[in-house]
Amino acid sequence: MAVRRLVIVGGDAAGMSAASQARRLKGPDELEITAFERGHFTSYSACGIPYWAGGVVDGPDALIARTPEEHRRRGIDLRTRTEVTELDVAGQRVRARDLESGTERWHGFDGLVLATGARPVRPPIEGIDARGVYGVQTLDDGRALIDGLAKLDPAGPHRAVVIGAGYIGVEMAEALSLRGFEVTVIERAAQPMATLDPDMGALVREAMCGMGIEVVTGTEVTSLVTGPDGPDGPESAVTAVVAGEREFPAEVVVLGLGVRPETSLARAAGLPLGDSGGLLTDPAMRVRGHGNIWAGGDCVEVWDLVAGRTRHIALGTHANKHGQVIGSNVGGGYATFPGVVGTAVSKVCDLEIARTGLLEAQATAAGLQFVTATVESTSRAGYYPGARPMTVKMLAERRTGRLLGVQIVGREGAAKRVDVAAVALTARMTVDQMTALDLGYAPPFSPVWDPVLVAARKAAAAVAGGA
Amino acid sequence: MAVRRLVIVGGDAAGMSAASQARRLKGPDELEITAFERGHFTSYSACGIPYWAGGVVDGPDALIARTPEEHRRRGIDLRTRTEVTELDVAGQRVRARDLESGTERWHGFDGLVLATGARPVRPPIEGIDARGVYGVQTLDDGRALIDGLAKLDPAGPHRAVVIGAGYIGVEMAEALSLRGFEVTVIERAAQPMATLDPDMGALVREAMCGMGIEVVTGTEVTSLVTGPDGPDGPESAVTAVVAGEREFPAEVVVLGLGVRPETSLARAAGLPLGDSGGLLTDPAMRVRGHGNIWAGGDCVEVWDLVAGRTRHIALGTHANKHGQVIGSNVGGGYATFPGVVGTAVSKVCDLEIARTGLLEAQATAAGLQFVTATVESTSRAGYYPGARPMTVKMLAERRTGRLLGVQIVGREGAAKRVDVAAVALTARMTVDQMTALDLGYAPPFSPVWDPVLVAARKAAAAVAGGA
Incomplete structure (x- = not known):
């Protein structure tokens, strides 16, 4: 049944992507959209805060993709400094408090998006x-x-x-x-x-x-x-x-102790939560058992395609994808979020850090037996100026050789190499299949054997040599 | 039947990778290896020559992975400045001429590797x-x-x-x-x-x-x-x-007109050649119809996994993989080279250029109908210092949405993004599947939607909107 009154709780990536995508598909005559945000800002890059703090980028304006005013101009009734304090699922309404005036009121909906994010531990x-x-x-x-x-x-x-x-x-x-x-x-x-x-x-x-x-x-x-x-x-x-x-x-x-899903509202309303306290959804990002409530971003658990379980991973890129999927579905289209493989990249000064798939402990917890291979290689041909060392560690399932995870620590040119493994994990490739991957080679970009291929060769040898 | 007397024609990537891998598996008592190389050098990076010419790297020593002397110390009888002038397939022998003295002699083999490379047009x-x-x-x-x-x-x-x-x-x-x-x-x-x-x-x-x-x-x-x-x-x-x-x-x-397979020896001997004049092999890199002759590197045609045909692609990274496969098979193991998807990366000054899969003309020639999507994006979050523009073009098969090719032109951080598409092509993913890929995101490394994902979204929309 078509949504006509959409309420969104949370005005950052997931919530406002959903709002924007729904609005793209349906005009104000067909769909009313009201969004509540506790803070002052909307649609910003929280991932950019460390760079703002370090003086690397200006803030906060540079970190904002779309301001409340811009959302309003697109026909979204956006209320900042307004906190949703209660969700009445049966009555299809939320109670919102204006944090400036302290006044509270109920707002009805026939479609709801929970995008309440996470809170630091x-x-x-x-x-x-x-x-x-x-x-x-x-x-x-x-x-x-x-x-x-x-x-x-x-x-x-x-x-x-x-x-x-x-x-x-x-x-x-x-x-x-x-x-x-x-x-x-x-x-x-x-x-x-x-x-x-x-x-x-x-x-x-x-x-x-x-x-x-x-x-x-x-x-x-x-x-x-x-x-x-x-x-x-x-x-x-x-x-x-x-x-x-x-x-x-x-x-x-x-x-910097990490974050937990912010789901107190959902918990009080009796919505289904996973082990980490994140909301559980179907692939269309609908809260399980609730046809007209969607949830996305840091407040949900996502399906881990490698381990075959849900997991809480707070990451802006997932939140944006969730919002896109939710907006499409709210707007009468069809889209799904199939899950994640656990990719993350980061840097400290010139050190680049990346991972995807499962760690050793995660693989063990998932009941998987595995071999590991760790190799040293470089970001460019060894003779090319600027070639920097990197360490690549690869986990492959014992016997089947299926890729289970990759971790990379290096300097310039190290982190984004993990994307190759992210795609290979999604495609459930074996490390033996990976040894033949046709990756880009030229001296300024890679040794003749890309570091990921070197790791795959060693991992494939370990699989073949194993019992 | 086990090879005991291996002759290799051509001492660069494919030939000497094959020699080294075979030697790793079998010692001199089990396998005699003789390699003939017309030039002075072995196992070098021809791809590095432009950088040597430009004064970016020192040459020629830096470009040499392994010298003739190093190969000899590993038990390979390596003859430089020696040109193989005739191949007698039935008699299992090659005639080699010492280019210094002009003397010629026949050398018998029970296994042969042709790695004669390419010549510039x-x-x-x-x-x-x-x-x-x-x-x-x-x-x-x-x-x-x-x-x-x-x-x-x-x-x-x-x-x-x-x-x-x-x-x-x-x-x-x-x-x-x-x-x-x-x-x-x-x-x-x-x-x-x-x-x-x-x-x-x-x-x-x-x-x-x-x-x-x-x-x-x-x-x-x-x-x-x-x-x-x-x-x-x-x-x-x-x-x-x-x-x-x-x-x-x-x-x-x-x-700079490109190269053609150097297969005059093979042609004279009646070995099977493809449309471009490159040798045709099976996946184990055996010349078709010849159980004890292998070929690899720039003198062969490779299987194009996307177009479903053979193609001549001269590239050091393929040559190294071929050598590895040949050496394993010669040494009594089992390895195959499944084919390529057509990945290549290059740069001119700070411009990075990459492609994988099929161009429009290649897709048409392969009988495929397709949609295209071209997007502009950046290498890092837009607000992060050093974010550089890039253009990504994507081809997807009409109706099925299968990824057919990607081209990228940009600055720092552009070229190696093509690897994501190379893996997706290998896995025969659709562009719709690609929109959900879990690629590494952090502001110094990518916008929240990686440029490849932005292109995939636009291509998926074109597929969905198409007839």
Whole structure:
């Protein structure tokens, strides 16, 4: 049945892509679209916040793909600073609170999109709410961080602690480093980048230390120390981080512990959630069992095509795809999101980090047995100027040889090579099939055997030699 | 039946990869390997010659992966400056001439590898054999060019004409430009890079002109003008190139008209050749109908997985793969080369050029109907420093939506994106399937929709909207 009154909760990538795509297919006469966004901004690149913080890009305007005003001009009734506080599924309505005035009202819908995003993990420790402690999930978070950094005494010490060494953690470490901070990253696991196997994470650690970033691993943060907020102010500004046996002085603390799906609204309404708390949908991005409620972006679990299970992966590129799919379906078309293979790329200074598919631990958890192959190669022909080393690790299923995952750590030209493996995973290729892939070769772009092919050859040999 | 006396004709990529791989599997007691090479060098990167000529890399040593002496130390009887002049298939022997002494002898084999490479096309025009006219196919060619350039009067004019605007032509145009030459490229077709569709070739032309390289298209070279070879020498040095109505003064002329398979030996011996004159093999790289003769590298035709026909594609990366496959089979293992999808990447100064799959004309010739989509995008998030524009053109089969080809012209970060399409072609994906590919995204590496995905979306829409 055609949707005529669409309500969207959340005004970033998934929500506003859905709105835009639906509007492209149906004009205001056929479809009314109302979107609620808690913050000030819409359709922005949260992934760009570390680069804004590092002074690499200007913000916040450059990070905004489309402003609330631009959405409104396209016939979308967009309400910023408006929080949806309750979802009444049976009554087909949401209650929204204007955060400026405090007034609340119910809004009816016959189609709903939940795009409520994710929230950064905040460990329940003393001092976590002090001034000087920042998350970097939303553009409002980014603005708070930038404003806070600007208020620091320029003559005083500039010490920053990043809690957690995942993507956000290492990107923020680079950003703060670029701004002249002494940076310490504290991570509970044995190596940074828990999205890599520990042997590959060790390469990241080594490179970060080479950049002058202190990396403290195997250590949990237990509390934050606070001090006066001003000359005579209350004890509300962070002054140090306590972890293990040490105390790390810090004017700035950034939370890089990852995010969780923001699904309190959905949970209260009884919608189906997965193990990680993300909403469960069908391939058309409809919430399971609810024909007129769609969900996408950081608040859902996505289907992992390699492991054959759902998983929470917060990533702007998925959110945009979800929005596109939802908008098409809302607008009377047909589109599906078949799932992900777990690709992610990142950088710390000139170190490029990439992964796709399963880590060793994930493959084991999925009940798969595998072989691994790790090779060293270069980004260009060895003799060509600018050839930089890279390490490629490949996992292949035992006996069948099916590709299970690839991790790459290197310099310029390393990260995007993972895309080859992402396509191969989608096509369920074996590593033996991959050895024959016709990848682009010329000395400025690749050795005559591309690093991914070198890894595939070694992995194929391991499969063939295995029991 | 196990090979015990292997003879290899041609000491570059395919031949010596085969030798090395066979030797890895079988020691000198089990397998005798004799390799004949007409030139001075073995196992070198001919693709590196333009960069040597341009002074970007040192040569020739840097371009040599393994010297004759290194091969000999691994138990390969390698004879350089030795040309095989006759192949007696029935008698299982080759006649080889020592080019230094002029002596000839027969050598018996029970296994033979033909890796005779390719020769540059030399148009049968007046003056083509003059001094100052260079091919760049072998490392000996490269050395002759470098020596010739060094002998030019430093105070005199430095004008170069490159005949043909294919890969070698545009790479040599860059190289000579880097050495301070005024460079003119003359091409018979309407646009440079006949390996691209004309609309994409036009982008290359525009960029080359912006680099100060003169590009003359739709014009055939009809003769070369020669002058005195020295103060009192014979009229044997090139002084100008005549093309169309014009005469282009030139101290140096480079042939960039492409190459043809060097199969005169095979032809005389009655071995099966394809339309382009390349040897025809089975997937194990055995010459069709000849159980103990293998062939690989630039002298064979390869199976085109997209068009479903054989094609001559001279490329070092294929030659290396062929050698690997041949060596495995000679050594008693089993390996196959399934074919190519037609991937090639190149650059002229900072312009990156890539293609894979079929051009429009190739698709039509293969009997396929198709839609096209061309999009403009950027290498990184638009707001991230260093984001450079790129144009992506995609061909998809009408109705089925199967990907048929991709061409990319752009700047840094453009060319290797074609690898995604190369894998998708191998897996016979549709452009609709490609829209959901989980490619690496982070602002320094890609817009939130990778340019290849943007093209896939537009192509999928064209397929869906088509009749």
